[in-house]
Amino acid sequence: MHIFxxxxxxxxxxxxxxxGQFDNDTLISKLNTGYGLLWDSDGIGNTTFKTYEKYNWQYKLSLYLASGIIPIADTNSNVGTWLKNNNCGLTLGILEELDSTIIAISKSQYEQLQDNIRIQQHRLREGYYMKELISRIEYELNKIF
Structure with missing residues (x-):
């Protein structure tokens, strides 16, 4: 396992x-295979930081998807919900489930995850989500004015 x-x-x-530590532009080239863990604490207790991380993993998620690697997040986080809804990552209730979750993935499940990640990778690199947001804002503004 590699730690950055x-x-x-x-x-x-x-x-x-x-x-090591790398700037954003360099880091994306270092992440080219495997899994990306969105998890910074041991999950013991309901700390303020644990609450914070459940709502602020969008950067790491985008980094992993743009790199084409499979993200893994807390089942109860907003990112975990998004991964489940889009079938492009794995979720865990506790970090101790990591090994068994990865081992349990079949080849066809892994390939499906990779296919879905490639869709998200393309969307992120082309600005799809930003364009969608701007379109929705324009639509709502046009209804008002």
Missing amino acids: GSNLDFTLPKNLEYM
């Missing part, structure tokens, strides 16, 4: 490899 980011102030287990 800053402020690594602890020793990683031997099966984890720290890859």
Whole structure:
């Protein structure tokens, strides 16, 4: 497992490899296969940070989808709901489910996830969601004026 980011102030287990910190443009080229975990805490307790992360993972989600890798998020987060609704990622109730969830994926399920991620990858890179939002705003403004 590869770990990216800053402020690594602890020793990683031997099966984890720290890859370093990169700016956004460089990081996307480093993420080209596998899974992307949207999870920063151990989920113990209902901390303020846990609540924050459930609503603010859009950047990481976009990064993983634009890179073409499968995102994994908390089942109860807004991102987890979006992943389930669009069938383009995995969700977990607790982080300890990670291994069993990945192992349980069949080849056809993995290929379907990849197909759905490619659709989202194209949409993100072409600005589809921004264009949709602008269209909806224009539509609502035209109803008023």
